[in-house]
Amino acid sequence: MRIPFFIACFIPLFGWAQIGGQLSFQSLNLTSNPRAAALGGTSISLADGDISQFFENPAILDSVGEKNIFVQINPYFADVFVYSGAYAFNIGSIGTFAAGLNYVNYGAFEMTDETGNHLGTFPAQDYTFQLGKAHSVGPFTLGANVKLSHSSIESYGATALLLDIGGIFRVNKNWTVAMVFENMGTQISGYTNFSSSQVPFDVKIGTTFKPEYMPIRFTITTTNLVNENAISLDDSGGRSSRDLDKVWKRVNLGAEVLLSDHFQLLVGYSHKRKQELRLNEIGGGAGFSFGMMVKVKRIELRFSRATYHAAGGSSFISLRTDINDFKKIL
Template structure:
């Protein structure tokens, strides 16, 4: 427990970032499973994407795993990523990830609306993570991410780091973790203005039920900032009423930090998943028709040594991104030879 306490104390002095943070691409989920479960912090398993998201979850069960992801986001925006894990002698497990985000093609005009041509915008993220199991119960991890951003004629490079500590009890199918992510700075700026990174301190629990093959995940995110409602101020609703002046109840603020996920295993080859994100629902709902905003669902199928996952997260009534993931474990093929 002393590892956990020291970790909390060391990050209690980190300055909270505000809503002006840039480079939100660092937080975009790319895995189908993790998007449905709302990016679980403490998902200890043999799923490589758990270790890419939280380096303390990297373990020897992930050695020689390959993971590929594709996200059909809004409009013509799409993401792709690839990840691989390998052992580093007896010191730990390395997770390597490459992500590419394509924001599509844009029309360029001058101030008279004269067509000048088209241009694109994209970002790439390369990350290296290392996870080390200190004992049967405790593990730590760290990762370094480099983001290359190209938005029209503006380029920027950022280096950010994630630090994490995890506690797990495999015989009880229980784990918890604390993750500090996106602590870093710009190497080069878009202009001469330095911008902040979206630093975030998150805590998560996961537990598989004893008499039912059901995994439950619970996250408490943005520990460093209590009031998340101030991020989305709307100055006027058209009736000379300042919406942001309305009182936000305590429970409303609390549940903007919390999200849930559940995974039901049907045999060894099928998983059904569902998640709920109260913050997303509060911010993106339409009061006249709430629909399924804030909810997510998906499934996973294992065929031989291959895993295929699909996920869909409802962000708004007018659109929901689709996530596709494929993974395999090359070490299983070596054993068969």
């Protein structure tokens, strides 16, 4: 119990300066795996051995086996690509850890001087490396991710040191409740000596439950619980500003149809995304998402599609397996 208690004591120290101010490192808000993308954009309460979920909540690592590996590619928009990967490994008597990397490549941009003369191109990219560990006491699990995030544009860069703290309570085998303090920390270097901004701190609460005789698993996740500025009102488009609508903008809904151990269908909905990205005349499917899981022998393949706007959406493709099991296939 000493390690969880020690971590919990430091939560206020990492979270004190996160409300208000100019936010940076917005790539931290991008979805890092197809499963979460299909379930409305985030899911913190799924603890069934899927290592990709440790990007959402480090507490799920108590269910992840050693040598699990996960890779993802997400063609975002325009020439932007998002790549993610995670690997679980064991360190002697300390237990199982997971290491993950999120990499966002924004492509190449044209560089010009003040008169418009072409001087070449320059890159822009973000990456976040994280290391996670979880510890269980009875039905309760506490986990932590230490994250180093770096953003670079041409020769300028900014770096932040962050911490995620997550907990999961297993009510029974079909019902879990979770809470995550996400991106606690601060920027340790800015693009210039005079730049200063806040990281996107968030608190999430979620639950996953499966009715005993139904082949469907439901997931509900609430986000932006401490940030009043996260819910903006747009009165120019005649959108609802009622209190109920404000509440729903903080809720993501998802469901997994468990057709078999080797094939699943997923659907999700984000009301915030729908209200902020829909056109005034038509919704265009904004806010809705779907996906599927196909397991071939020991390899789990996932594909998801999240609709952001009438103009299109974003696709997520991933592969997950256990290296030991993969060797058996070969």
